Amino acid sequence: MADNEQNNTDQLYAMRHSLAHIMAAAIQHLWPEVKLGVGPVVENGFYYDIDLGKNPLSEEDFAKIEGEMKKIISADQPFQQSDKTIDQAIDWAKAERQPYKQELLNDLRRSGTTVAQDLDSAELGLETGDDSKVNEVSFYTNGDFTDLCRGPHVASTGRVGAFKLMRVSGAYWRGKEGNPQMQRIYGVAFQSEKELRQHLAMLEEAKKRDHRKLGQELDLFIFSDLIGAGLPLFTPRGTVLRRQLDNFVQEMRDEYGYQEVSIPHITKKDAYIASGHWQKFEHELFRITTREGHEFAMKPMNCPHHTQIYAARSRSYKELPIRYRETTTCYRDEQTGELSGLSRVRAFAQDDAHVFCRTRHIEEEALKVWDIIDRFYGSLGFDLTVRFSTHDPKSTDAYSGSEEKWQSSEDQLLAIVKQKVGDNYIDGVGEAAFYGPKIDFMAKDAIGRTWQVATIQLDFNQPEGFDLTCVNEDGERERIVMVHAAIMGSIDRFLSVYIEHTAGKFPVWLAPEQIRLITVNQEDAITKFAEDVARRGKKLGLRITTDNTNESVGKKIRTAELLKVPYSIVIGEKEVETGQLMPRIRKDIEVNQQHEQHTVDEFLKTVAHEAKSRVSKTSL
């Protein structure tokens, strides 16, 4: 990062941090009884956690708060730093009746740290030098408001740029479920009005692209109160999308020697005891008790089932790697508050695959998966970043297996990461699965947001749990390893990302409906001609429909346009006479060639070729 860029980043941080204080001060002016939590800087802005007891504030209060903030800003009060000893600080918190601050300070005195989260130490006046014992804490004052704070701040309240309060939501004190719920007031802030406006415009754009909205408008999927929360139902159009995306992935996998398998959706609980999932995820399983009292569960993942296909007979090292793939639905009893559109559901299709292999195969197998990931996301227009997700040595009970095993498998994966991207990856300490480290892929979408998508996981634990072996060159049983790989991850979740990425303008190969024929009227010759074109299109594998309804041409064009059909073609007397088509092409595909004439065959073949080659741009 260039120096002045770094300066800008620091400056923005100080502005946002200062705004958190100004907001807290404003809220305290308006509600003197407010109990303050912490108020850090977050992406695009800041928040402050507050507690107003039984009279919480609502978004309707924002205008009032912003007004008060503006007063503080125009007063241009200087931010003044001062130090207190811990005891003085605790006395201050008591005198101010700020129990949350007092709790933080007490923790600080007790242990030299607030124990909880990184967040806290960023908030506190902690100077955690070499010595963990802290004696002094830092405060900042502006006007009549003083807060425990490490800084930095801008020089005075007049220098905080442009901001807007966005929303209020619940948040647990110090992020712990057992703690009281506070209110978190979010604001966004930028150096200039222009940047703020740009950010708000991006949010508007995101709203327009919301996959829940587009799913409704483009007739892709629905939810039913009768069926239940988090259980999406896909319409014929949505199902085409899923099928096409999945075919793409599975065809690539087959190139690399994967074989499709097929498993039932329930299993005895014993499978999850063996895999280690039971003790960790017992409460997130949909459980079923048979009439004879046996306990089953809906499968929340597929690895245990797949291991049993592998383990059904003894395997020679010569057969390895064995690669199973399967796109199949998994079921997880997610908490209702976590459900959201297609992003988080209770039943979702995974494009899952498991490679059973020897340690020496890991690199090659991981690189094959990586290759599929590159091709898939490349062709859909996503940029990927890589996260190397490792275990957190500090919380050992979250993971299975010995520290030694973890080290060696992480070293192995890291070598692969380095080979592919050098140092160009994010460290994901604590992001590993409980059974092994992962390489996770984050896709950046068309409006700059990133989403976790694909994953390659190394697993040395389940082969132990299920006693998976092969017979090696010496005739001995040798422990194997598993590589888990999902390209889309969950198709449902991937669709939510992809719908928002494309704003519903799917490339021809994915479009639920590729060509729509629009008849000018319902005369026999015209209807017959349209039927003939449709028949020929279908023969070429195209998804082609005819709108022969008794509506005006303008209306029918509008309908096709709203459904974002790539090609619509008006069919009237002219077409019947000349045998030429003048396609109306969706604007994002190709602007210049609207209404150029093509023979029916020429047009259909070009579109069919376009669909088959999975390119995004028309070559008409």
Next chain:
RNA sequence: GCCCAAGUAGCUCAGUGGUAGAGCACUUCCAUGGUAAGGAAGGGGUCUCGGGUUCAAAUCCCGACUUGGGCUCCA
């Protein structure tokens, strides 16, 4: 699961204690149309569900369900 907000026709929404509304969609009729909404008529709602307050509840209160914004969680 927790905090806050919302739920009115298939969809988007108006209606705030006194007989349920609009636009689009749907049905029928008229018009037979040329690149983003032709015209008319009609059908459709126990106001999510269950309790309560009231002479009277879509409207106020409580609970459940669903949705949204967060928190917590995510194999």
